[in-house]
Amino acid sequence: MPWHSLAEFIAMGGRGVYVWGAFGLVALAFVLEPLTLFWQHRRLQRRNHGQR
């Protein structure tokens, strides 16, 4: 393992903002997309039930 401490790992050689920013961006997208799909599904369920 190339890391000697947690602080070193988080700092990413002084480029932590870019590295963790990229991972954060992906994490945010991978949370928002399923959430919107679940909300849309709930809305459609309510609407389709209301119709019957």
Add this chain to the structure above:
Amino acid sequence: MVPPMARSAMPARLETAVSCLVLLGVVSAIAGLALGLLFAPASAQQGETYRIILVHVPASWLSMLIYGVMALCAVFALMKDKRVPALLARALAPTGAGMAALSLGTGALWGKPTWGAWWVWDARVISELILLLFFIGFIALTERIVDVRRSEQAGGILLLAGAINLPIIHFSVQRWPSLHQGASIALGKPAPMSHFMVWGVLLMGLAFSCYAATMVLLRLRNLTMAADHALA
């Protein structure tokens, strides 16, 4: 359109498929991140910044793969006049757009410390931006046209026109003088980085694929429900 009998049988099967995909995706993401973040050594040229490859390359692969599948769907939908491939293309589009946007976003975060700029007018970057615009164009076009058949036909033609962009993205780093580095992982070529990172990227590619497949299944369910509502 999913036939009514298949639709009634869908939820249980959908649940199993989604559970398997989520499990496989989470396991491969944990393994890929551990290999790429914890075990792979820093790059001699780029230091730690190159670890962004773990998300940048899978997002770029998926954006192209999804567009390729959508273009194939368009061929089937237009030639055979089939509804299912057209529906599948619509279910794929938002996830594809997301992947293209993530490719550009993570690329900007990689570019700034490496090239000194968030954005460069480079062949590969521009062709990926054009891919994103085709995804957005397809979504806007198919949402705007109310008549289902016309919407599917117009969307299909747009997809086929944009398919020319895929080989352009792929060959952009070989054909033109480019700031963007060459392919990091290519068949039959030794990768210019640690084996840990190669496997990390491949596992993350699998995780991204599982994620995309899950989103497509969930969106297909929503699209089918919306179509039911419109018919009722």
